[in-house]
Amino acid sequence: MLTSLHDAVELVRPGDMIALGGTTLYRRPLAFVRELLRQGTGDLTLLELTAGLESDLLVGAGRVRRIRTCYFGLEAFGLAPMFTRLASQGAFEIMEETEGSLAFGLRAAEAGIGFMPARAWLGTDMFKVRPDVKMVQDPYTGELLPAFPAIRPDVAVIHVPVADGEGNAALYINKAYDRELGLVADRVILTAEKIVDSPKELGSEIDILGRRVAALVHAPGGARPTSCYPHYALDSLAIMDYIEACNRGEFDHYLARFLEQR
Amino acid sequence: MTSAATDYTVDELMAVCISRLVQDSECVAQGIATPMVMAGFFLAKMTHAPNLLFASAIGMALTTHWSPLAISAVERGLQDHILIAPSFAQLVCEILPTLQFKEFLRPAQIDAQGNTNNVAIGNYHHPRVRLPGSGGIPDVTSFSANTYLYNPRHGRASFVEKLDFISGVGVGPEEERRRLGIVSPGPRALLTDLGVFDFEGGRMRLLSYHPGTTIERIQARTGFPIAIASDVHETPPPSEEEVRLLREVIDPLGVRKLETLGGADRWALLREIAQKELGTDAGHG
Numbered sequence: 001m002l003t004s005l006h007d008a009v010e011l012v013r014p015g016d017m018i019a020l021g022g023t024t025l026y027r028r029p030l031a032f033v034r035e036l037l038r039q040g041t042g043d044l045t046l047l048e049l050t051a052g053l054e055s056d057l058l059v060g061a062g063r064v065r066r067i068r069t070c071y072f073g074l075e076a077f078g079l080a081p082m083f084t085r086l087a088s089q090g091a092f093e094i095m096e097e098t099e100g101s102l103a104f105g106l107r108a109a110e111a112g113i114g115f116m117p118a119r120a121w122l123g124t125d126m127f128k129v130r131p132d133v134k135m136v137q138d139p140y141t142g143e144l145l146p147a148f149p150a151i152r153p154d155v156a157v158i159h160v161p162v163a164d165g166e167g168n169a170a171l172y173i174n175k176a177y178d179r180e181l182g183l184v185a186d187r188v189i190l191t192a193e194k195i196v197d198s199p200k201e202l203g204s205e206i207d208i209l210g211r212r213v214a215a216l217v218h219a220p221g222g223a224r225p226t227s228c229y230p231h232y233a234l235d236s237l238a239i240m241d242y243i244e245a246c247n248r249g250e251f252d253h254y255l256a257r258f259l260e261q262r
Numbered sequence: 263m264t265s266a267a268t269d270y271t272v273d274e275l276m277a278v279c280i281s282r283l284v285q286d287s288e289c290v291a292q293g294i295a296t297p298m299v300m301a302g303f304f305l306a307k308m309t310h311a312p313n314l315l316f317a318s319a320i321g322m323a324l325t326t327h328w329s330p331l332a333i334s335a336v337e338r339g340l341q342d343h344i345l346i347a348p349s350f351a352q353l354v355c356e357i358l359p360t361l362q363f364k365e366f367l368r369p370a371q372i373d374a375q376g377n378t379n380n381v382a383i384g385n386y387h388h389p390r391v392r393l394p395g396s397g398g399i400p401d402v403t404s405f406s407a408n409t410y411l412y413n414p415r416h417g418r419a420s421f422v423e424k425l426d427f428i429s430g431v432g433v434g435p436e437e438e439r440r441r442l443g444i445v446s447p448g449p450r451a452l453l454t455d456l457g458v459f460d461f462e463g464g465r466m467r468l469l470s471y472h473p474g475t476t477i478e479r480i481q482a483r484t485g486f487p488i489a490i491a492s493d494v495h496e497t498p499p500p501s502e503e504e505v506r507l508l509r510e511v512i513d514p515l516g517v518r519k520l521e522t523l524g525g526a527d528r529w530a531l532l533r534e535i536a537q538k539e540l541g542t543d544a545g546h547g
Binding site: 016024026050069071072073075077079080083087091094096097100103104106118119120123124126143144145171172173176178179180229237240 | 294295320322323333334337341347348349350351354388389394395398399401427432442443444445465466520529532533535536
Protein backbone atom coordinates (compact mmCIF):
# COMPACT_ATOMS: atom_id res chain seq x y z
CA MET A 1 0.00 0.00 0.00
CA LEU A 2 2.60 2.59 1.06
CA THR A 3 4.51 3.53 -2.05
CA SER A 4 6.41 6.32 -3.77
CA LEU A 5 4.87 9.15 -5.75
CA HIS A 6 6.64 7.79 -8.82
CA ASP A 7 5.09 4.34 -8.51
CA ALA A 8 1.64 5.73 -7.64
CA VAL A 9 1.63 7.84 -10.80
CA GLU A 10 2.34 4.71 -12.84
CA LEU A 11 -1.18 3.57 -11.92
CA VAL A 12 -2.48 6.29 -14.26
CA ARG A 13 -2.63 5.19 -17.89
CA PRO A 14 -2.92 7.38 -20.96
CA GLY A 15 -6.59 7.94 -21.79
CA ASP A 16 -7.79 7.41 -18.22
CA MET A 17 -10.62 9.33 -16.59
CA ILE A 18 -8.79 10.73 -13.59
CA ALA A 19 -10.68 12.34 -10.71
CA LEU A 20 -8.73 14.93 -8.72
CA GLY A 21 -9.93 15.31 -5.15
CA GLY A 22 -10.46 18.44 -3.09
CA THR A 23 -12.03 21.55 -4.50
CA THR A 24 -10.71 24.57 -6.45
CA LEU A 25 -7.91 25.86 -4.19
CA TYR A 26 -8.33 23.51 -1.25
CA ARG A 27 -6.60 20.17 -0.71
CA ARG A 28 -5.61 19.70 -4.34
CA PRO A 29 -3.10 16.95 -5.20
CA LEU A 30 -0.36 19.25 -6.53
CA ALA A 31 2.58 16.96 -5.66
CA PHE A 32 0.89 14.14 -7.55
CA VAL A 33 0.17 16.38 -10.52
CA ARG A 34 3.82 17.46 -10.59
CA GLU A 35 4.93 13.82 -10.89
CA LEU A 36 2.15 13.11 -13.41
CA LEU A 37 3.44 15.97 -15.55
CA ARG A 38 6.99 14.64 -15.26
CA GLN A 39 5.99 11.18 -16.44
CA GLY A 40 4.16 12.66 -19.41
CA THR A 41 0.88 10.75 -19.09
CA GLY A 42 -1.57 12.34 -21.51
CA ASP A 43 -4.93 12.06 -23.28
CA LEU A 44 -6.59 12.38 -19.87
CA THR A 45 -10.19 13.05 -18.96
CA LEU A 46 -10.31 15.21 -15.82
CA LEU A 47 -13.24 14.71 -13.46
CA GLU A 48 -13.61 17.26 -10.69
CA LEU A 49 -16.19 19.03 -8.60
CA THR A 50 -14.28 22.24 -9.30
CA ALA A 51 -10.99 22.58 -11.18
CA GLY A 52 -8.24 24.99 -10.17
CA LEU A 53 -4.48 25.45 -10.39
CA GLU A 54 -3.62 21.72 -10.67
CA SER A 55 -5.91 21.34 -13.67
CA ASP A 56 -4.79 24.57 -15.32
CA LEU A 57 -1.23 23.19 -15.25
CA LEU A 58 -2.34 19.92 -16.86
CA VAL A 59 -4.42 21.75 -19.48
CA GLY A 60 -1.61 24.21 -20.22
CA ALA A 61 0.84 21.33 -20.66
CA GLY A 62 -1.47 19.69 -23.21
CA ARG A 63 -2.20 16.56 -21.21
CA VAL A 64 -5.99 16.86 -21.17
CA ARG A 65 -8.38 15.64 -23.84
CA ARG A 66 -11.63 16.21 -21.98
CA ILE A 67 -12.80 18.08 -18.88
CA ARG A 68 -15.80 17.14 -16.74
CA THR A 69 -16.48 19.74 -14.06
CA CYS A 70 -19.01 22.39 -13.04
CA TYR A 71 -16.45 25.16 -12.41
CA PHE A 72 -12.95 25.77 -13.71
CA GLY A 73 -11.40 28.88 -12.21
CA LEU A 74 -9.35 30.40 -9.44
CA GLU A 75 -12.10 31.79 -7.19
CA ALA A 76 -11.25 35.27 -5.87
CA PHE A 77 -8.19 35.36 -8.14
CA GLY A 78 -10.27 35.16 -11.29
CA LEU A 79 -10.33 33.02 -14.41
CA ALA A 80 -7.96 30.07 -14.81
CA PRO A 81 -5.63 31.52 -17.47
CA MET A 82 -4.71 28.46 -19.55
CA PHE A 83 -8.17 26.90 -19.44
CA THR A 84 -9.75 30.18 -20.49
CA ARG A 85 -7.29 30.78 -23.34
CA LEU A 86 -7.30 27.23 -24.70
CA ALA A 87 -11.08 26.79 -24.38
CA SER A 88 -11.58 29.56 -26.96
CA GLN A 89 -9.31 27.60 -29.31
CA GLY A 90 -11.21 24.35 -28.78
CA ALA A 91 -8.03 22.65 -27.52
CA PHE A 92 -10.01 20.14 -25.45
CA GLU A 93 -13.52 18.85 -25.07
CA ILE A 94 -15.65 20.20 -22.23
CA MET A 95 -18.31 17.88 -20.88
CA GLU A 96 -20.51 20.40 -19.10
CA GLU A 97 -21.39 19.24 -15.60
CA THR A 98 -23.17 20.71 -12.59
CA GLU A 99 -22.94 20.00 -8.89
CA GLY A 100 -26.04 17.85 -9.37
CA SER A 101 -25.00 15.85 -12.44
CA LEU A 102 -21.71 14.97 -10.74
CA ALA A 103 -23.24 14.13 -7.36
CA PHE A 104 -26.08 12.02 -8.74
CA GLY A 105 -23.75 10.39 -11.29
CA LEU A 106 -21.37 9.33 -8.53
CA ARG A 107 -24.27 8.13 -6.37
CA ALA A 108 -25.52 6.02 -9.28
CA ALA A 109 -22.07 4.45 -9.51
CA GLU A 110 -22.09 3.82 -5.75
CA ALA A 111 -25.46 2.10 -6.03
CA GLY A 112 -24.28 0.03 -8.99
CA ILE A 113 -27.03 1.32 -11.26
CA GLY A 114 -26.98 3.18 -14.56
CA PHE A 115 -28.39 6.54 -13.50
CA MET A 116 -29.97 8.66 -10.81
CA PRO A 117 -32.85 11.04 -11.51
CA ALA A 118 -32.91 14.53 -10.04
CA ARG A 119 -34.87 17.76 -10.29
CA ALA A 120 -32.15 19.68 -12.08
CA TRP A 121 -31.25 21.38 -15.40
CA LEU A 122 -34.95 21.95 -16.17
CA GLY A 123 -35.49 24.77 -18.66
CA THR A 124 -31.76 25.30 -19.24
CA ASP A 125 -29.51 24.81 -22.28
CA MET A 126 -27.57 22.06 -20.50
CA PHE A 127 -29.35 19.36 -22.50
CA LYS A 128 -28.20 20.96 -25.78
CA VAL A 129 -24.54 20.46 -24.86
CA ARG A 130 -25.09 17.15 -23.06
CA PRO A 131 -27.23 15.15 -25.51
CA ASP A 132 -26.10 12.00 -23.69
CA VAL A 133 -28.24 12.98 -20.69
CA LYS A 134 -31.70 11.59 -21.32
CA MET A 135 -34.99 12.11 -19.52
CA VAL A 136 -36.65 9.42 -17.46
CA GLN A 137 -40.30 9.17 -16.48
CA ASP A 138 -41.17 8.81 -12.82
CA PRO A 139 -43.27 5.61 -12.86
CA TYR A 140 -45.37 6.86 -9.94
CA THR A 141 -46.19 10.43 -10.94
CA GLY A 142 -45.40 10.46 -14.67
CA GLU A 143 -43.03 13.36 -14.16
CA LEU A 144 -40.05 13.66 -16.55
CA LEU A 145 -36.68 14.22 -14.96
CA PRO A 146 -33.07 14.07 -16.19
CA ALA A 147 -31.41 10.68 -15.66
CA PHE A 148 -27.82 11.51 -14.76
CA PRO A 149 -25.58 8.69 -16.01
CA ALA A 150 -23.33 6.86 -13.56
CA ILE A 151 -19.78 8.19 -13.36
CA ARG A 152 -17.04 5.60 -12.84
CA PRO A 153 -13.56 7.17 -12.91
CA ASP A 154 -10.56 4.98 -13.71
CA VAL A 155 -8.45 6.68 -11.05
CA ALA A 156 -9.13 9.00 -8.11
CA VAL A 157 -6.26 10.96 -6.59
CA ILE A 158 -7.06 12.47 -3.21
CA HIS A 159 -4.73 14.47 -1.00
CA VAL A 160 -5.72 13.91 2.63
CA PRO A 161 -4.62 15.69 5.81
CA VAL A 162 -4.19 12.40 7.64
CA ALA A 163 -4.33 8.66 6.91
CA ASP A 164 -3.40 5.53 8.76
CA GLY A 165 -1.17 2.83 7.29
CA GLU A 166 -4.20 0.96 5.93
CA GLY A 167 -5.32 3.95 3.85
CA ASN A 168 -8.18 4.98 6.12
CA ALA A 169 -8.30 8.76 5.94
CA ALA A 170 -10.07 11.77 7.45
CA LEU A 171 -10.77 14.97 5.51
CA TYR A 172 -12.22 17.26 8.23
CA ILE A 173 -13.68 19.96 5.91
CA ASN A 174 -13.99 20.78 2.20
CA LYS A 175 -14.86 17.15 1.58
CA ALA A 176 -15.99 17.78 -2.00
CA TYR A 177 -16.86 14.44 -3.71
CA ASP A 178 -13.88 12.61 -2.22
CA ARG A 179 -15.87 10.20 -0.07
CA GLU A 180 -17.78 9.08 -3.17
CA LEU A 181 -14.65 8.99 -5.39
CA GLY A 182 -12.96 6.82 -2.78
CA LEU A 183 -15.75 4.28 -3.19
CA VAL A 184 -16.34 4.22 -6.95
CA ALA A 185 -13.00 4.84 -8.69
CA ASP A 186 -11.31 1.75 -10.11
CA ARG A 187 -7.95 2.76 -8.58
CA VAL A 188 -7.89 5.03 -5.51
CA ILE A 189 -4.62 6.82 -4.77
CA LEU A 190 -4.11 8.82 -1.58
CA THR A 191 -1.34 11.28 -0.95
CA ALA A 192 -1.23 12.07 2.76
CA GLU A 193 0.07 15.01 4.69
CA LYS A 194 0.57 12.80 7.72
CA ILE A 195 0.44 9.05 8.30
CA VAL A 196 -0.54 7.80 11.77
CA ASP A 197 -0.36 4.35 13.31
CA SER A 198 -4.00 3.70 14.03
CA PRO A 199 -7.46 4.90 12.91
CA LYS A 200 -7.96 6.19 16.47
CA GLU A 201 -5.38 8.89 15.73
CA LEU A 202 -7.18 10.31 12.70
CA GLY A 203 -8.89 12.93 14.85
CA SER A 204 -12.30 12.37 13.28
CA GLU A 205 -14.32 9.56 11.79
CA ILE A 206 -13.10 7.98 8.57
CA ASP A 207 -14.12 9.60 5.28
CA ILE A 208 -12.09 7.36 2.97
CA LEU A 209 -12.13 3.63 3.65
CA GLY A 210 -8.74 2.01 3.23
CA ARG A 211 -10.22 -1.18 1.78
CA ARG A 212 -10.54 0.46 -1.64
CA VAL A 213 -7.22 2.33 -1.59
CA ALA A 214 -4.66 1.00 -4.08
CA ALA A 215 -1.76 3.28 -3.17
CA LEU A 216 -0.87 5.51 -0.26
CA VAL A 217 1.95 8.05 -0.55
CA HIS A 218 3.40 10.10 2.27
CA ALA A 219 3.51 13.58 0.74
CA PRO A 220 3.84 16.36 3.31
CA GLY A 221 3.15 19.73 1.68
CA GLY A 222 1.56 17.81 -1.19
CA ALA A 223 -1.28 20.28 -1.68
CA ARG A 224 0.81 23.46 -1.75
CA PRO A 225 0.24 26.18 -2.81
CA THR A 226 -3.42 25.20 -2.26
CA SER A 227 -4.47 24.63 1.34
CA CYS A 228 -4.52 21.51 3.46
CA TYR A 229 -6.58 22.23 6.54
CA PRO A 230 -5.54 22.22 9.34
CA HIS A 231 -1.87 21.97 8.32
CA TYR A 232 -1.49 25.04 6.09
CA ALA A 233 -3.56 27.74 4.44
CA LEU A 234 -3.96 28.71 0.81
CA ASP A 235 -0.88 30.59 -0.43
CA SER A 236 -2.59 33.51 -2.16
CA LEU A 237 0.62 35.12 -3.38
CA ALA A 238 1.70 31.91 -5.12
CA ILE A 239 -1.62 31.75 -7.01
CA MET A 240 -1.14 35.39 -8.04
CA ASP A 241 2.42 34.64 -9.22
CA TYR A 242 1.07 31.90 -11.46
CA ILE A 243 -1.56 34.15 -13.02
CA GLU A 244 0.96 36.93 -13.59
CA ALA A 245 3.37 34.50 -15.26
CA CYS A 246 0.61 33.28 -17.60
CA ASN A 247 -0.44 36.86 -18.36
CA ARG A 248 3.14 37.60 -19.41
CA GLY A 249 3.01 34.61 -21.76
CA GLU A 250 5.42 32.65 -19.56
CA PHE A 251 3.42 29.50 -18.81
CA ASP A 252 6.16 27.23 -20.19
CA HIS A 253 8.76 28.90 -18.01
CA TYR A 254 6.50 28.61 -14.95
CA LEU A 255 5.85 24.94 -15.71
CA ALA A 256 9.59 24.22 -16.03
CA ARG A 257 10.20 25.83 -12.63
CA PHE A 258 7.22 23.96 -11.12
CA LEU A 259 8.62 20.63 -12.33
CA GLU A 260 12.01 21.37 -10.79
CA GLN A 261 10.52 21.71 -7.31
CA ARG A 262 11.22 18.81 -4.94
CA MET B 263 -30.73 51.74 14.78
CA THR B 264 -28.41 54.72 14.49
CA SER B 265 -28.86 57.56 12.05
CA ALA B 266 -28.41 57.30 8.29
CA ALA B 267 -24.82 57.25 7.09
CA THR B 268 -23.61 59.86 4.65
CA ASP B 269 -20.15 58.35 4.16
CA TYR B 270 -20.49 54.91 2.57
CA THR B 271 -19.47 53.10 -0.61
CA VAL B 272 -21.55 51.10 -3.08
CA ASP B 273 -20.20 47.75 -1.85
CA GLU B 274 -21.37 48.72 1.64
CA LEU B 275 -24.80 49.75 0.38
CA MET B 276 -25.11 46.43 -1.49
CA ALA B 277 -24.08 44.40 1.56
CA VAL B 278 -26.73 46.30 3.56
CA CYS B 279 -29.36 45.54 0.88
CA ILE B 280 -28.46 41.83 1.11
CA SER B 281 -28.74 42.03 4.90
CA ARG B 282 -32.23 43.55 4.58
CA LEU B 283 -33.31 40.63 2.37
CA VAL B 284 -32.43 38.12 5.11
CA GLN B 285 -34.82 37.20 7.92
CA ASP B 286 -33.91 35.70 11.26
CA SER B 287 -33.53 31.90 11.55
CA GLU B 288 -33.10 31.42 7.81
CA CYS B 289 -30.60 29.06 6.17
CA VAL B 290 -28.28 31.06 3.92
CA ALA B 291 -25.63 29.82 1.50
CA GLN B 292 -22.60 31.50 0.02
CA GLY B 293 -21.23 30.58 -3.41
CA ILE B 294 -17.68 30.72 -4.76
CA ALA B 295 -15.94 34.11 -4.47
CA THR B 296 -18.96 36.09 -3.29
CA PRO B 297 -17.62 38.00 -0.25
CA MET B 298 -20.17 40.80 -0.58
CA VAL B 299 -22.90 38.25 0.11
CA MET B 300 -21.06 36.94 3.15
CA ALA B 301 -20.68 40.53 4.40
CA GLY B 302 -24.44 41.00 4.04
CA PHE B 303 -25.24 37.74 5.83
CA PHE B 304 -22.91 38.54 8.74
CA LEU B 305 -24.35 42.04 8.99
CA ALA B 306 -27.83 40.52 9.22
CA LYS B 307 -26.61 38.19 11.97
CA MET B 308 -25.24 41.13 13.94
CA THR B 309 -28.34 43.26 13.55
CA HIS B 310 -31.73 41.61 13.10
CA ALA B 311 -31.03 37.91 12.35
CA PRO B 312 -28.90 36.37 15.13
CA ASN B 313 -30.00 32.78 14.42
CA LEU B 314 -28.87 32.30 10.81
CA LEU B 315 -27.49 28.96 9.62
CA PHE B 316 -24.65 29.50 7.16
CA ALA B 317 -23.48 27.11 4.43
CA SER B 318 -19.97 28.16 3.51
CA ALA B 319 -18.74 27.24 0.02
CA ILE B 320 -15.17 27.44 1.25
CA GLY B 321 -14.94 24.73 3.86
CA MET B 322 -18.19 23.10 2.72
CA ALA B 323 -19.54 23.24 6.22
CA LEU B 324 -22.70 24.34 8.02
CA THR B 325 -22.16 26.70 10.91
CA THR B 326 -23.95 29.35 12.95
CA HIS B 327 -20.63 31.10 13.55
CA TRP B 328 -19.23 34.09 11.70
CA SER B 329 -15.62 35.19 11.34
CA PRO B 330 -14.14 38.23 9.62
CA LEU B 331 -14.00 38.07 5.82
CA ALA B 332 -10.76 36.60 4.48
CA ILE B 333 -9.29 34.81 1.50
CA SER B 334 -6.71 32.36 2.79
CA ALA B 335 -7.97 32.28 6.40
CA VAL B 336 -11.57 31.21 5.73
CA GLU B 337 -10.99 27.57 6.67
CA ARG B 338 -9.18 28.56 9.87
CA GLY B 339 -12.14 30.74 10.82
CA LEU B 340 -14.42 27.70 10.80
CA GLN B 341 -12.31 25.74 13.25
CA ASP B 342 -14.29 24.52 16.28
CA HIS B 343 -17.52 25.99 14.88
CA ILE B 344 -18.67 23.33 12.42
CA LEU B 345 -22.09 21.77 12.95
CA ILE B 346 -21.62 19.37 10.06
CA ALA B 347 -19.06 19.07 7.27
CA PRO B 348 -20.95 16.86 4.84
CA SER B 349 -19.69 15.27 1.70
CA PHE B 350 -20.61 17.73 -1.03
CA ALA B 351 -22.74 14.99 -2.60
CA GLN B 352 -24.70 14.80 0.65
CA LEU B 353 -25.10 18.56 0.54
CA VAL B 354 -26.29 18.56 -3.08
CA CYS B 355 -28.51 15.47 -2.97
CA GLU B 356 -29.94 15.80 0.53
CA ILE B 357 -29.44 19.12 2.27
CA LEU B 358 -29.93 21.76 -0.45
CA PRO B 359 -33.23 20.33 -1.80
CA THR B 360 -34.69 20.03 1.71
CA LEU B 361 -33.44 23.14 3.53
CA GLN B 362 -33.57 25.34 0.38
CA PHE B 363 -30.89 27.78 1.46
CA LYS B 364 -31.31 31.43 0.58
CA GLU B 365 -28.60 32.09 -1.97
CA PHE B 366 -27.42 35.08 -3.98
CA LEU B 367 -26.16 34.04 -7.42
CA ARG B 368 -23.88 36.29 -9.47
CA PRO B 369 -24.36 35.51 -13.17
CA ALA B 370 -22.22 36.87 -16.00
CA GLN B 371 -25.34 37.56 -18.09
CA ILE B 372 -28.96 38.18 -17.05
CA ASP B 373 -31.96 38.66 -19.34
CA ALA B 374 -35.28 40.43 -18.73
CA GLN B 375 -36.88 37.27 -17.32
CA GLY B 376 -34.02 36.57 -14.90
CA ASN B 377 -32.58 33.70 -16.94
CA THR B 378 -28.83 33.62 -16.41
CA ASN B 379 -25.57 32.52 -18.03
CA ASN B 380 -22.31 31.50 -16.34
CA VAL B 381 -21.01 29.17 -19.04
CA ALA B 382 -19.78 31.01 -22.15
CA ILE B 383 -19.97 34.39 -23.89
CA GLY B 384 -20.46 34.06 -27.64
CA ASN B 385 -20.89 30.78 -29.48
CA TYR B 386 -20.74 27.88 -27.03
CA HIS B 387 -18.41 25.83 -29.22
CA HIS B 388 -16.10 28.74 -30.08
CA PRO B 389 -16.63 31.08 -27.15
CA ARG B 390 -15.41 34.67 -27.12
CA VAL B 391 -14.97 34.15 -23.37
CA ARG B 392 -15.23 30.75 -21.77
CA LEU B 393 -16.59 31.34 -18.25
CA PRO B 394 -15.75 29.08 -15.29
CA GLY B 395 -19.04 27.17 -15.46
CA SER B 396 -22.49 26.89 -14.00
CA GLY B 397 -21.70 25.42 -10.57
CA GLY B 398 -25.02 24.30 -9.14
CA ILE B 399 -27.16 27.01 -10.74
CA PRO B 400 -28.94 24.73 -13.29
CA ASP B 401 -29.84 22.52 -10.32
CA VAL B 402 -31.07 25.03 -7.72
CA THR B 403 -33.07 27.10 -10.21
CA SER B 404 -35.11 23.94 -10.90
CA PHE B 405 -36.22 23.50 -7.30
CA SER B 406 -35.29 26.33 -4.95
CA ALA B 407 -37.79 28.85 -3.63
CA ASN B 408 -34.98 31.02 -2.28
CA THR B 409 -32.67 32.12 -5.07
CA TYR B 410 -31.73 35.76 -5.55
CA LEU B 411 -29.49 37.38 -8.16
CA TYR B 412 -26.92 40.11 -7.80
CA ASN B 413 -24.55 41.99 -10.05
CA PRO B 414 -22.07 44.49 -8.60
CA ARG B 415 -21.29 46.10 -11.98
CA HIS B 416 -24.61 46.84 -13.68
CA GLY B 417 -24.06 47.42 -17.41
CA ARG B 418 -25.18 46.43 -20.90
CA ALA B 419 -22.51 43.72 -21.08
CA SER B 420 -24.33 41.83 -18.30
CA PHE B 421 -27.98 42.78 -18.86
CA VAL B 422 -28.65 41.47 -22.36
CA GLU B 423 -31.71 40.93 -24.52
CA LYS B 424 -30.63 37.42 -25.42
CA LEU B 425 -28.37 35.12 -23.43
CA ASP B 426 -25.62 33.18 -25.16
CA PHE B 427 -26.41 30.16 -22.96
CA ILE B 428 -29.13 29.58 -20.37
CA SER B 429 -27.55 27.99 -17.29
CA GLY B 430 -30.08 29.30 -14.78
CA VAL B 431 -33.83 29.59 -15.21
CA GLY B 432 -35.69 32.80 -14.50
CA VAL B 433 -39.41 33.45 -14.37
CA GLY B 434 -41.93 32.49 -17.05
CA PRO B 435 -45.44 31.30 -17.82
CA GLU B 436 -46.69 29.00 -15.06
CA GLU B 437 -48.03 26.41 -17.47
CA GLU B 438 -44.69 25.95 -19.21
CA ARG B 439 -42.84 25.69 -15.91
CA ARG B 440 -45.26 23.01 -14.76
CA ARG B 441 -44.75 21.13 -18.03
CA LEU B 442 -40.97 21.28 -17.55
CA GLY B 443 -41.15 20.21 -13.90
CA ILE B 444 -39.69 23.45 -12.53
CA VAL B 445 -40.98 23.94 -8.99
CA SER B 446 -38.87 27.03 -8.24
CA PRO B 447 -40.77 30.31 -8.60
CA GLY B 448 -37.66 31.89 -10.15
CA PRO B 449 -35.37 34.53 -8.68
CA ARG B 450 -37.05 36.44 -5.85
CA ALA B 451 -35.12 39.66 -6.35
CA LEU B 452 -32.07 41.15 -8.04
CA LEU B 453 -29.62 43.57 -6.50
CA THR B 454 -27.08 45.64 -8.45
CA ASP B 455 -24.82 48.59 -7.77
CA LEU B 456 -27.60 50.77 -9.21
CA GLY B 457 -30.79 49.44 -7.65
CA VAL B 458 -33.05 46.71 -6.34
CA PHE B 459 -35.33 44.80 -8.72
CA ASP B 460 -37.75 41.89 -8.84
CA PHE B 461 -39.39 39.92 -11.66
CA GLU B 462 -43.07 40.38 -10.75
CA GLY B 463 -45.17 40.47 -13.90
CA GLY B 464 -42.57 38.39 -15.75
CA ARG B 465 -40.03 41.14 -16.43
CA MET B 466 -37.17 42.77 -14.52
CA ARG B 467 -38.80 45.54 -12.50
CA LEU B 468 -37.11 48.39 -10.65
CA LEU B 469 -38.19 48.59 -6.99
CA SER B 470 -35.68 51.15 -5.77
CA TYR B 471 -32.78 53.12 -7.23
CA HIS B 472 -29.68 53.73 -5.15
CA PRO B 473 -28.85 57.26 -3.94
CA GLY B 474 -26.94 59.16 -6.63
CA THR B 475 -28.44 57.39 -9.64
CA THR B 476 -31.64 57.81 -11.64
CA ILE B 477 -34.23 55.60 -13.31
CA GLU B 478 -33.06 56.92 -16.70
CA ARG B 479 -29.46 55.97 -16.00
CA ILE B 480 -30.45 52.48 -14.91
CA GLN B 481 -32.52 51.99 -18.06
CA ALA B 482 -29.63 53.25 -20.21
CA ARG B 483 -27.29 50.70 -18.68
CA THR B 484 -29.69 47.79 -19.21
CA GLY B 485 -29.84 46.08 -22.62
CA PHE B 486 -33.65 45.71 -22.61
CA PRO B 487 -36.65 47.73 -21.39
CA ILE B 488 -37.26 47.33 -17.66
CA ALA B 489 -40.54 47.72 -15.81
CA ILE B 490 -40.87 50.28 -13.02
CA ALA B 491 -42.77 49.51 -9.81
CA SER B 492 -45.59 51.96 -9.10
CA ASP B 493 -44.08 52.80 -5.71
CA VAL B 494 -40.48 53.05 -6.97
CA HIS B 495 -38.33 55.00 -4.54
CA GLU B 496 -34.77 55.74 -3.52
CA THR B 497 -33.00 52.88 -1.70
CA PRO B 498 -32.69 53.85 1.97
CA PRO B 499 -29.01 54.43 2.82
CA PRO B 500 -27.13 52.29 5.36
CA SER B 501 -27.12 53.38 8.97
CA GLU B 502 -23.90 54.63 10.53
CA GLU B 503 -23.80 51.51 12.69
CA GLU B 504 -24.14 49.19 9.67
CA VAL B 505 -21.22 50.92 7.94
CA ARG B 506 -19.14 50.70 11.11
CA LEU B 507 -19.85 46.99 11.51
CA LEU B 508 -18.88 46.30 7.90
CA ARG B 509 -15.66 48.30 8.03
CA GLU B 510 -14.41 47.55 11.50
CA VAL B 511 -15.84 44.20 12.52
CA ILE B 512 -17.01 42.09 9.58
CA ASP B 513 -14.52 43.03 6.87
CA PRO B 514 -11.54 45.10 7.99
CA LEU B 515 -9.50 43.69 5.06
CA GLY B 516 -12.01 45.04 2.51
CA VAL B 517 -12.53 41.66 0.80
CA ARG B 518 -16.08 42.70 -0.20
CA LYS B 519 -14.64 45.45 -2.41
CA LEU B 520 -13.13 42.85 -4.76
CA GLU B 521 -16.59 42.47 -6.25
CA THR B 522 -17.01 46.06 -7.37
CA LEU B 523 -13.44 46.62 -8.60
CA GLY B 524 -11.90 45.47 -11.88
CA GLY B 525 -8.54 45.30 -13.61
CA ALA B 526 -5.43 46.73 -11.94
CA ASP B 527 -7.32 48.18 -8.95
CA ARG B 528 -8.76 44.79 -8.11
CA TRP B 529 -5.40 43.07 -8.52
CA ALA B 530 -3.73 45.63 -6.24
CA LEU B 531 -6.37 45.07 -3.54
CA LEU B 532 -5.95 41.29 -3.84
CA ARG B 533 -2.20 41.64 -3.32
CA GLU B 534 -2.75 43.95 -0.36
CA ILE B 535 -5.16 41.49 1.27
CA ALA B 536 -2.82 38.54 0.62
CA GLN B 537 0.08 40.37 2.22
CA LYS B 538 -1.98 41.42 5.24
CA GLU B 539 -3.18 37.84 5.73
CA LEU B 540 0.41 36.61 5.74
CA GLY B 541 0.99 38.81 8.76
CA THR B 542 -1.91 37.28 10.68
CA ASP B 543 -2.51 33.83 12.05
CA ALA B 544 -3.87 32.45 8.80
CA GLY B 545 -2.23 29.10 9.36
CA HIS B 546 0.74 29.57 7.05
CA GLY B 547 3.53 27.40 8.25
